[in-house]
Amino acid sequence: MILLLTAFVIALTLGLLAQDDPGYVLISRWPYEVEISLALLLAISIFGVVGIYFLVRSILRIFRTPSDIRSWQLAREHRRADDATLSGYALLIEGEWEESEALLIVGLGKGSTPLLQYLGAAYAAQQRGDFENRDQYLLEARSQSPEHLTAIEITRARLLERAGQIDEARGVLEDLYEQGIRHGAVQMMLIDALRQQEDWPALEKLMQKNREMKQLSHTERVSLRQEIQMHRLTGHDDPQTAWRRLGRRDRKNPVLQAAHARALIDAGQSDIAEKFLRKCINRKWDGELVRLYGCVRSERIDEQLQRAEHWRLGHQDDPYLLMTLARLNIENSNRQKAKELVLKAIQMGGTKESYLELGLLLESLGESDKALQCYRRGLQIEETNRLNKMPSGLPVKTGELVPVISSSAR
Numbered sequence: 001m002i003l004l005l006t007a008f009v010i011a012l013t014l015g016l017l018a019q020d021d022p023g024y025v026l027i028s029r030w031p032y033e034v035e036i037s038l039a040l041l042l043a044i045s046i047f048g049v050v051g052i053y054f055l056v057r058s059i060l061r062i063f064r065t066p067s068d069i070r071s072w073q074l075a076r077e078h079r080r081a082d083d084a085t086l087s088g089y090a091l092l093i094e095g096e097w098e099e100s101e102a103l104l105i106v107g108l109g110k111g112s113t114p115l116l117q118y119l120g121a122a123y124a125a126q127q128r129g130d131f132e133n134r135d136q137y138l139l140e141a142r143s144q145s146p147e148h149l150t151a152i153e154i155t156r157a158r159l160l161e162r163a164g165q166i167d168e169a170r171g172v173l174e175d176l177y178e179q180g181i182r183h184g185a186v187q188m189m190l191i192d193a194l195r196q197q198e199d200w201p202a203l204e205k206l207m208q209k210n211r212e213m214k215q216l217s218h219t220e221r222v223s224l225r226q227e228i229q230m231h232r233l234t235g236h237d238d239p240q241t242a243w244r245r246l247g248r249r250d251r252k253n254p255v256l257q258a259a260h261a262r263a264l265i266d267a268g269q270s271d272i273a274e275k276f277l278r279k280c281i282n283r284k285w286d287g288e289l290v291r292l293y294g295c296v297r298s299e300r301i302d303e304q305l306q307r308a309e310h311w312r313l314g315h316q317d318d319p320y321l322l323m324t325l326a327r328l329n330i331e332n333s334n335r336q337k338a339k340e341l342v343l344k345a346i347q348m349g350g351t352k353e354s355y356l357e358l359g360l361l362l363e364s365l366g367e368s369d370k371a372l373q374c375y376r377r378g379l380q381i382e383e384t385n386r387l388n389k390m391p392s393g394l395p396v397k398t399g400e401l402v403p404v405i406s407s408s409a410r
Helices: 002-017 038-094 097-104 114-127 131-144 146-162 166-178 184-197 200-209 218-234 239-244 254-266 270-283 287-293 301-311 319-331 335-347 352-364 368-388 401-409
Strands: 025-029 032-036
Touching: 038 097, 038 114, 097 114, 114 131, 114 146, 131 146, 146 166, 146 184, 166 184, 184 200, 200 218, 218 239, 218 254, 239 254, 254 270, 254 287, 270 287, 270 301, 287 301, 287 319, 301 319, 319 335, 319 352, 335 352, 352 368
Parallel strands: none
Antiparallel strands: 025 032
């Protein structure tokens, strides 16, 4: 249309210019002669060129019609696939797995985001428990989008882990790691897989190979290293050999000290455990170490009890020490004294452990009703902590368990 208007304007301009002197053109070809004004010839030439242009364009259009139809059909399929992908992901978020998968596989691979279609369909298939289709979708995603192979493999590992296929997930992550792909997601997932398998030697080897672990914060690295060392201590046949292999700085860590003490106790080396805990506590007071001291049954229980009593001079109301003294008094056959100490510990902030300990003590003394109260209170504390995520200790309210029991203890 613009071309025709342009030609018309040019012809009109030429006509106006030719009003005074139109000129002429003589075309002679024996036996004919044609004489025509110059302006008219130019106008005819312009319209002729425009006409030829539209004629050629129409002919080419006819020949290109099948190709245009195919392009239109492909564009329509792409739009349908994109619309289906959006709807499928909406259903995926809503948890409608079957409907979501059905939409995501509409025109699979034909939309503008084929990778999202395959990964979404794989997730929906797994949620339905159809692992065969899940693996097929992931395989097709690899062939269709090789440039996003890392993302596909990470997704595959996540799906395998969620499906409980930890061995397979670990294999995928280790392959990525060996290929030099060490993104934060790969590192964290591999660490989690090794943790779930409790393969502490492999996890320790991984940490040694990659001491920096830049994707982990300093706190996370320290915590992970400490966890590995704890399992090394508790899983060794000779606790003392494992302890000597630790560095000097690590041997001052109360958490590792507690792990070593538990290993000694489990190995039946009670006297060594008592001596070790006593030295650690004298150097630096720690509630968990004090608690463990009450779990040691050395051959000289009287001396052990005297040492614990001496600590009470500087830690009069420490609930851990009170529970330790109660246990040692029970071992020394002084149940009444143990009962008083447990009650005192509960008054300082009762825990599930202290209530259960008191319940067992009361039951051994024949006070079954009061023991049942203690068990019930201990379970209430556990349930409250689980629901509200509160600290383990709960204050005892007036008129509850402790006043009732303590009144009979006098």
